[in-house]
Amino acid sequence: xxxxxxxxxxxxxxxxxxxxxxxxxxxxxxxxxxxxxxxxxxxxxxxxxxxxxxxxxxxxxxxxxxxxxxxxxxxxxxxxxxxxxxxxxxxxxxxxxxxxxxxxxxxxxx
Amino acid sequence: xxxxxxxxxxxxxxxxxxxxxxxxxxxxxxxxxxxxxxxxxxxxxxxxxxxxxxxxxxxxxxxxxxxxxxxxxxxxxxxxxxxxxxxxxxxxxxxxxxxxxxxxxxxxxxxxxxxxxxxxxxxxxxxxxxxxxxxxxxxxxxxxxxxxxxxxxxxxxxxxxxxxxxxxxxxxxxxxxxxxxxxxxxxxxxxxxxxxxxxxxxxxxxxxxxxxxxxxxxxxxxxxxxxxxxxxxxxxxxxxxxxxxxxxxxxxxxxxxxxxxxxxxxxxxxxxxxxxxxxxxxxxxxxxxxxxxxxxxxxxxxxxxxxxxxxxxxxxxxxxxxxxxxxxxxxxxxxxxxxxxx
Numbered sequence: 001x002x003x004x005x006x007x008x009x010x011x012x013x014x015x016x017x018x019x020x021x022x023x024x025x026x027x028x029x030x031x032x033x034x035x036x037x038x039x040x041x042x043x044x045x046x047x048x049x050x051x052x053x054x055x056x057x058x059x060x061x062x063x064x065x066x067x068x069x070x071x072x073x074x075x076x077x078x079x080x081x082x083x084x085x086x087x088x089x090x091x092x093x094x095x096x097x098x099x100x101x102x103x104x105x106x107x108x109x110x
Numbered sequence: 111x112x113x114x115x116x117x118x119x120x121x122x123x124x125x126x127x128x129x130x131x132x133x134x135x136x137x138x139x140x141x142x143x144x145x146x147x148x149x150x151x152x153x154x155x156x157x158x159x160x161x162x163x164x165x166x167x168x169x170x171x172x173x174x175x176x177x178x179x180x181x182x183x184x185x186x187x188x189x190x191x192x193x194x195x196x197x198x199x200x201x202x203x204x205x206x207x208x209x210x211x212x213x214x215x216x217x218x219x220x221x222x223x224x225x226x227x228x229x230x231x232x233x234x235x236x237x238x239x240x241x242x243x244x245x246x247x248x249x250x251x252x253x254x255x256x257x258x259x260x261x262x263x264x265x266x267x268x269x270x271x272x273x274x275x276x277x278x279x280x281x282x283x284x285x286x287x288x289x290x291x292x293x294x295x296x297x298x299x300x301x302x303x304x305x306x307x308x309x310x311x312x313x314x315x316x317x318x319x320x321x322x323x324x325x326x327x328x329x330x331x332x333x334x335x336x337x338x339x340x341x342x343x344x345x346x347x348x349x350x351x352x353x354x355x356x357x358x359x360x361x362x363x364x365x366x367x368x369x370x371x372x373x374x375x376x377x378x379x380x381x382x383x384x385x386x387x388x389x390x391x392x393x394x395x396x397x398x399x400x401x402x403x404x405x406x407x408x409x410x411x412x413x414x415x416x417x418x419x420x421x422x423x424x425x426x427x428x429x430x431x432x433x434x435x436x437x438x439x440x441x442x443x444x445x446x447x448x449x450x451x452x
Binding site for chain 2: 076097
């Protein structure tokens, strides 16, 4: 009798926790190859992450001065990654500070 | 029964013709696909396609000192074609002989740049052309005054009409004409180019070894890439600020991102032997000094670009790099200073 009650409580708790948590956030991979971002326009949701990977032989940088989200992930070498968590809905203009021709957009929805 | 073959038979002249044709095609294909060789034509915006009239007007304006407040200096004062389109000074001399903070960059091949000026504050040649004219420290000429002064010179009217029919004298047409002229200032064939096209005797063995170092151990091509030897990017290469001078933040003034503090645009290396002194503040008089700078991994380590590291080049290897760099000089363009309208 007691064990049945415990199992009901555990199941109920699991149910509540599962629905109380936000949907699983996605991680979007973007590489930097030949002085270009591999994804020109990325559609994502608030809470998602974007992982930038440098596949060039030289350093790259990732930053944005957008009103939606302002960040500077710094400069990093080949094979290294930097991760960004999307905090606000809107459009983020992403650039490489070292190579100003490298640009992409992230369209973030709620 | 024996039957004579109908296979194609060519005479000796025909064979030679085919052989030369195939060889010629191979050379053309190699030239067009070689990333180290300059394209034949410079790009231009659709709304300012180059014409002879635009280039002619632009050349006049480029050499006309009346575009400066005191009618004492023209674009060519600093971008002197006799000095590799620079001024031969460590840093430029501007309005009223004041010494400015940065070295005058050559305008050779600026047509190919995707961004202009040491700090990238101008996006293209049309945007850049009137910048130094109106800059207080340079030609110090407010653009409305410049337009009024040019409108008061009757001889200019027909040149503007020919170049930009119906548009008259304005800061826009002045900028477009100067940009059109600047697009004609291109590097000419250098020993390096001849070598890339197949002339094995065009450069020395040291220069060939230097080019290998340039692409490999010395890491120069990380930034000085492609036919114009620039990535159009911005790097802090560890130039020491001379005592008594203010620190120059460079690109950071345009893009306040940490890595841009002290970063400047990678300059072309075309005609590098003609454009001393070197670096954004002209701190080195010789290419040997420049190579030594990179070999020790820069001087000022504050916010240094992560691509800049000590290279471990021997004296001989540094000399080979210099030998290579010297092969990038073309024959300077022959420029006739134009008679100016009155």
